[in-house]
Amino acid sequence: MKLEEKLQQVKERYDELNQAMADPAIYDRPQEYAELTIEHTQLKTLVEDYEEWNSINKQISGNKEIIHNDEDPEITEMAKEELIELKERQTELEEQIKYKLIPKDPDDSKNCIVEIRAGTGGDEAAIFAGDLFDMYRRYADSQNWKLNLLSVADSEKGGFKEIVFELSGNEVYGKMKYESGVHRVQRVPETESQGRVHTSAATVAVLPEVNDDVEIKIDMKDIRVDTFRSSGAGGQHVNKTDSAIRLTHEPSGVVVECQQERSQHQNKEKAMVMLKTKLYDAEMEKIRSERAADRKSQVSTGDRSAKIRTYNYPQGRFTDHRINLTLYNLDDIMKGNLADVIKAIRVEDNLEKLNAVMN
Numbered sequence: 001m002k003l004e005e006k007l008q009q010v011k012e013r014y015d016e017l018n019q020a021m022a023d024p025a026i027y028d029r030p031q032e033y034a035e036l037t038i039e040h041t042q043l044k045t046l047v048e049d050y051e052e053w054n055s056i057n058k059q060i061s062g063n064k065e066i067i068h069n070d071e072d073p074e075i076t077e078m079a080k081e082e083l084i085e086l087k088e089r090q091t092e093l094e095e096q097i098k099y100k101l102i103p104k105d106p107d108d109s110k111n112c113i114v115e116i117r118a119g120t121g122g123d124e125a126a127i128f129a130g131d132l133f134d135m136y137r138r139y140a141d142s143q144n145w146k147l148n149l150l151s152v153a154d155s156e157k158g159g160f161k162e163i164v165f166e167l168s169g170n171e172v173y174g175k176m177k178y179e180s181g182v183h184r185v186q187r188v189p190e191t192e193s194q195g196r197v198h199t200s201a202a203t204v205a206v207l208p209e210v211n212d213d214v215e216i217k218i219d220m221k222d223i224r225v226d227t228f229r230s231s232g233a234g235g236q237h238v239n240k241t242d243s244a245i246r247l248t249h250e251p252s253g254v255v256v257e258c259q260q261e262r263s264q265h266q267n268k269e270k271a272m273v274m275l276k277t278k279l280y281d282a283e284m285e286k287i288r289s290e291r292a293a294d295r296k297s298q299v300s301t302g303d304r305s306a307k308i309r310t311y312n313y314p315q316g317r318f319t320d321h322r323i324n325l326t327l328y329n330l331d332d333i334m335k336g337n338l339a340d341v342i343k344a345i346r347v348e349d350n351l352e353k354l355n356a357v358m359n
Contacts, residue, residue, distance in 0.1 A: 003094065006101065006358060007050045014043045046100045053093045060086050102353045107208035107284075108174030113150070113277050114206050115164045119182065121200025123157040128185045128311075129202040130159030131334060136167075136179075138336025145169030149260040150270055164257075164274070166209065173208040178345045180206045181308035188314070197314060201307075208284075210276045218276065224248040227264060245271045254278045323348045 017040045020026060026033045063086065066079040116132050118125040140147050151164040167176060184201045192198065210216055226246040244259035245267040256274040258267040310319045316330045318341075325344055327333070333341065 003097070003358070007046075007053075007097065010043060010101075011047055011050060014040070014047045017043070046097065049093055049097050049100070053090065053097065056086055056090050056093065060090065098354055099350070101357050102350050103357065105174065105177075107177075109171055110173045111166060111168040111209040112173040112176050112206050113164065113166050113209055113274060114176065114179070114204065115162070116160065117162045117203045117205075118155065118160065119201035119203050121185075121198065123155060123159075124185075124189045124198055125159075125200040125202055126155030126157065126161055127159035127189075128183075128200050129161070129163065130155075131185075132183060132202055132204065133160065133163050133165075135334050135336055135338070136176075139338045140167055140169075140336075142336055142339070143169060143172075143175070145172055150274060151257045151259055166270075168209075173206065175342050175346075176206045177208070178342060178349070179204050179308075181306050183309045183311065184307055186310065186312045186314070207277050207281045209273065210280045216276045216280055218249070218279070222249060222251050223275075224250060225268070228259075243267055247271045247275050249275055249279065252279065252282065254282070320345065 017036055021033070021036055021040060026036070060083065063079045063083040067076055067083070070076050070079070114136065116129045116136075118129045121128070137147055146168045148166040148168070149163070150166055151162070153161040153163070155161050182201055182203050184199060186197055186199050188195055189198055224247070226248070228244045228246065243262065243264045244257065245264060246255065246257045247268075248255050254275065256271050256278060258271040258274065261267045261270060308320060308322055310317075310321070311330060311334070312319070313330065316328050318327045318330045318333050319325065320341065323345055325341070327341070329337075
């Protein structure tokens with residue numbers, strides 16, 4: 001579908017909204033009116049850009065006609081100069097319009113919960129899980145995000161068997177969601193006497209945290225609550241009291257733990273947020289799977305079983321397999337310099353979404 005055809009569809013829908021909102025009877029249906037108002041606001045700037053784009057196209061045609069037909073050299077030169085400016089604005093507007101046509105993910109502005117689990121590779125996988133956590137911690141610092149540990153299962157040789165944490169700040173999920181999947185590392189472990197390269201893996205899951213405006217119905221009768229002593233950091237207090245909480249949602253089998261707060265009450269509150277987030281994500285996963293069936297790209301399908309990255313230490317090589325991005329600054333990336341990587345993935349994802357809209 002051509003850009004102009006798509007924009008004409010948007011304009012027709014905008015006109016329909018104007019007509020519907022002009023009907024006095026709509027005020028008797030506040031929920032419907034609120035939904036129409038939101039859609040109207042979202043389309044307004046896009047329609048304004050479209051109208052300016054149309055106006056510029058007409059001006060471009062007019063200037064070309066002047067250049068072709070007018071015999072006055074001075075007028076022709078003025079028309080040529082103006083044509084250059086008009087074409088620049090035309091290109092600028094087209095890029096602006098295309099960006100606005102990309103469907104927005106309502107979860108992008110939310111905070112998120114990140115789970116990192118050691119996969120194949122034994123102790124080396126746990127150490128790598130710790131490296132990934134350090135990378136995300138440093139990236140979060142660079143973005144001025146707040147990191148809050150929720151659950152930690154340490155590994156005897158270093159790193160983590162599992163670590164769960166919350167990230168809060170500006171557009172957290174919108175940037176972190178691309179980290180979901182299997183991360184593979186290739187390097188020589190410290191315990192390897194023969195100098196052989198080993199391959200290990202860790203799985204990352206990024207879940208959008210459920211806000212109060214999202215209604216997740218949970219019957220407390222369906223939840224089993226277990227208390228236990230924390231095995232994480234926190235000094236004598238956590239080791240001597242059963243402050244850690246495990247919640248099991250029996251209908252779905254979803255289990256969450258929180259052990260980082262000092263009181264059982266605080267841990268239970270955090271665990272409930274985690275549980276709601278997981279149940280919400282399970283529902284959204286169904287939608288994502290349906291969408292993924294129609295898309296060739298794995299960029300934003302959220303498939304956590306897919307291998308998305310390889311971190312090759314001997315070659316200093318970082319590869320994101322979804323967009324065929326290979327960089328040779330692995331040390332910088334592991335220090336949390338992820339901004340360029342995430343930007344590249346978001347650009348590719350936006351292009352795919354735009355192509356889906358235009359087809």
